[in-house]
Amino acid sequence: MSYITKSPWVIHYDGSSCNGCDIEVLACLTPLYDLERFGIVNTGNPKHADVFLITGGINEQSRAVVKNTYDQMPDPKVVVAVGICAATGGVFRECYNIMGGVNEVIPVDVYVPGCAARPESIIDGVVRALGILEEKRAKMAENGGDKK
Amino acid sequence: MSNRIVVPFGPQHPVLPEPIHLDLVLEDERVVEAIPTIGYIHRGLEKLVEKRDFKDYVLIAERICGICSFTHSVTYCNAIEQIMGIEVPPRAQFIRTIWMEYSRMHSHLLWLGLTADAMGFENLFMNAWRLREEILDDMEATTGGRVIQGSSKVGGIRLDIPDEKLGEMVDHLKAIRPRLEESNRIFTHDQTVRHRMRGLGVLTKEEAWDLGAVGPVARGSGCDMDVRSSGYSAYGELGFKPITLPHGDCLDRCLVRSQEVLAAVDLVERAVAKMPDGPIEEKVKGNPDGECFAFTEQPRGECMHYVKANGTKNLVRHRVRTPTLTNIPPLVKMLAGIELADVPVVVLTIDPCIGCAER
Numbered sequence: 252m253s254y255i256t257k258s259p260w261v262i263h264y265d266g267s268s269c270n271g272c273d274i275e276v277l278a279c280l281t282p283l284y285d286l287e288r289f290g291i292v293n294t295g296n297p298k299h300a301d302v303f304l305i306t307g308g309i310n311e312q313s314r315a316v317v318k319n320t321y322d323q324m325p326d327p328k329v330v331v332a333v334g335i336c337a338a339t340g341g342v343f344r345e346c347y348n349i350m351g352g353v354n355e356v357i358p359v360d361v362y363v364p365g366c367a368a369r370p371e372s373i374i375d376g377v378v379r380a381l382g383i384l385e386e387k388r389a390k391m392a393e394n395g396g397d398k399k
Numbered sequence: 400m401s402n403r404i405v406v407p408f409g410p411q412h413p414v415l416p417e418p419i420h421l422d423l424v425l426e427d428e429r430v431v432e433a434i435p436t437i438g439y440i441h442r443g444l445e446k447l448v449e450k451r452d453f454k455d456y457v458l459i460a461e462r463i464c465g466i467c468s469f470t471h472s473v474t475y476c477n478a479i480e481q482i483m484g485i486e487v488p489p490r491a492q493f494i495r496t497i498w499m500e501y502s503r504m505h506s507h508l509l510w511l512g513l514t515a516d517a518m519g520f521e522n523l524f525m526n527a528w529r530l531r532e533e534i535l536d537d538m539e540a541t542t543g544g545r546v547i548q549g550s551s552k553v554g555g556i557r558l559d560i561p562d563e564k565l566g567e568m569v570d571h572l573k574a575i576r577p578r579l580e581e582s583n584r585i586f587t588h589d590q591t592v593r594h595r596m597r598g599l600g601v602l603t604k605e606e607a608w609d610l611g612a613v614g615p616v617a618r619g620s621g622c623d624m625d626v627r628s629s630g631y632s633a634y635g636e637l638g639f640k641p642i643t644l645p646h647g648d649c650l651d652r653c654l655v656r657s658q659e660v661l662a663a664v665d666l667v668e669r670a671v672a673k674m675p676d677g678p679i680e681e682k683v684k685g686n687p688d689g690e691c692f693a694f695t696e697q698p699r700g701e702c703m704h705y706v707k708a709n710g711t712k713n714l715v716r717h718r719v720r721t722p723t724l725t726n727i728p729p730l731v732k733m734l735a736g737i738e739l740a741d742v743p744v745v746v747l748t749i750d751p752c753i754g755c756a757e758r
């Protein structure tokens with residue numbers, strides 16, 4: 252875990268899921284799984300967050316909220332799509348109100364499989380995302396702190 | 400006369416695991432009115448019955464919500480079974496009941512934790528969730544899933560629980576019972592908890608009745624209302640008694656849930672003691688034709704599934720009414736007149752499950 256240079260903060264949003272995965276995201280933060288041992292803190296403020304954990308296939312109404320939350324996060328940032336709903340729409344793929352996956356709205360860096368995604372896989376996804384976060388940060392530093 | 404201002408609460412908010420939006424109209428620190436907006440999780444899954452086989456649809460009905468998941472699948476199965484006149488074998492009914500009570504325990508412990516968190520009582524939050532993991536261990540060992548089980552099917556259940564495992568489950572519950580009692584004691588007597596919740600967000604018995612409150616919200620206001628009394632699945636044989644408390648405030652809604660966790664342990668123990676032998680499913684032949692309302696008591700209250708079928712493998716209509724939706728009018732009532740800083744706790748006491756409410 253040598254590549255973590257700072258304590259990454261996560262923000263979580265339920266983008267039209269069944270909330271099975273959301274509950275597992277929360278379970279990751281509690282004693283048995285304890286994401287906080289990696290220095291990860293759950294925040295409610297997008298401006299504080301580095302990692303965006305998002306579940307669900309996104310409907311018309313939550314689309315703007317997801318986009319807004321993502322835009323407010325400072326660079327560098329990574330998005331982790333949790334559960335098959337977030338990857339493709341999952342069992343709800345054919346529902347009339349589902350866009351079919353988070354990448355329809357914002358770019359996704361890591362997909363966590365499962366319905367519901369298990370806490371172990373979510374932690375694995377977040378740890379991978381931290382690696383990507385570090386790469387993005389290095390790239391930004393090369394460009395003198397700019398994104399591109 | 401002070402100025403009125405409107406403060407938006409949600410949809411993305413730290414205390415809310417799921418999005419709901421409230422416009423809070425304030426006069427200084429007091430809430431005078433709360434106007435809810437929903438629709439952030441609406442997926443439109445009821446319409447999927449037109450595309451899926453009615454037997455496969457059980458898995459989608461289960462994904463209405465990730466917490467009451469098992470109860471949703473059983474309610475849907477009950478509706479189809481009643482239309483088709485299927486007699487579910489007693490062993491399947493008992494095992495369904497056990498899993499439903501496990502769902503209740505994990506849901507209530509989850510809620511108790513979230514409420515403690517909303518009060519800033521971090522230690523109690525972690526404690527409740529640690530207990531919940533113990534319940535989920537047995538759930539996972541018997542069904543294979545932690546929050547989504549997929550173990551109910553039309554006509555019975557997919558998996559049996561072997562008798563020695565049932566014995567182990569009871570032993571495990573016996574072992575964690577003192578810790579559940581300790582947690583119940585903290586919620587009942589701790590000063591911080593009482594100070595934050597006693598007398599807050601009061602809903603009188605009449606209001607609860609008039610506004611259509613269900614579940615722990617109604618029972619915390621003294622209404623003796625619990626669908627389990629009707630004896631569906633195996634509840635009729637387990638001597639079930641609802642828990643009601645009189646004050647109608649946040650604390651009583653909280654204590655109803657906390658006591659129901661212990662009551663659920665009792666129900667599981669009784670169900671295991673009376674467990675009948677025999678098959679776990681009845682063969683399903685043909686397609687359903689007719690309509691039916693099925694009711695169950697979810698952790699959050701009364702849930703109704705309406706199913707209409709026309710003799711083909713796809714249903715014509717599936718309609719779900721979930722406890723959270725019925726509890727929103729009582730919530731709006733509770734919010735009027737409280738202080739802004741108390742809003743998160745009061746919102747949580749209806750145990751909002753938006754995934755259910757919007758489907």
Ligand code: SF4
Nearest residue numbers: 268269271334336366
């Ligand atoms: S992936 Fe499955 S468990 Fe997760 S939110 Fe979607 S339907 Fe629910």
